[in-house]
Amino acid sequence: MKKHTNLLSVTLVAGLIASPLLQAQQDEHAGHGMMQASMHAEGHGMDHGDMGMAGEGEGVIKALLPDRKQVVIDHEPVASHNWPKMTMGFAVTDAKLLEGLSVGDKVSFKFTAKGMNGVISAITKQ
Incomplete structure (x- = not known):
């Protein structure tokens, strides 16, 4: 005992x-990485109809989740949002935006964000 x-x-x-x-x-x-991506998938992130602050970024794709309309990007600092260089998950407005992209691709992207919840509306391989 x-x-x-x-x-x-x-x-x-x-x-x-x-x-x-x-x-x-x-x-x-x-607010970093997959935690944010999973928040979007579960409906806890920004409502896509709620326009946040617009921004642009550059980075490297770390994960693609087209079935969940998500991408994880190791991005450079984003001055407009006062974000340091970091890896974070983003929702995308349409899974078709991720077609033709691969892990490791260097990309530029346009997004809106409210706090740390970003939604990409355009993404281009560099």
Whole structure:
């Protein structure tokens, strides 16, 4: 019985230590990469009818998800939105925009964004 109590105590302490660390890591990366892409797929992102602030960017495609109307781009800084260089997911207005593109392609793109929720309306291989 004492072994089970000690194991339970160790497990609880480990959980208490790990929880803030995991939350800090999630907070640090909020708005980046696939987390944003999955938010769009689940309907938690920007409503495509809600026009955000327009912008343009350049970057390299890291993932293509045409069935989910999403692309992940490692983009250069975007001054208009005060975004640093980072990798993030974007929704696209039409999956056809992704036709002919491949992972590793260098692209330029036009988008609208509200906060960190970006929706690409045009994308061109460079």
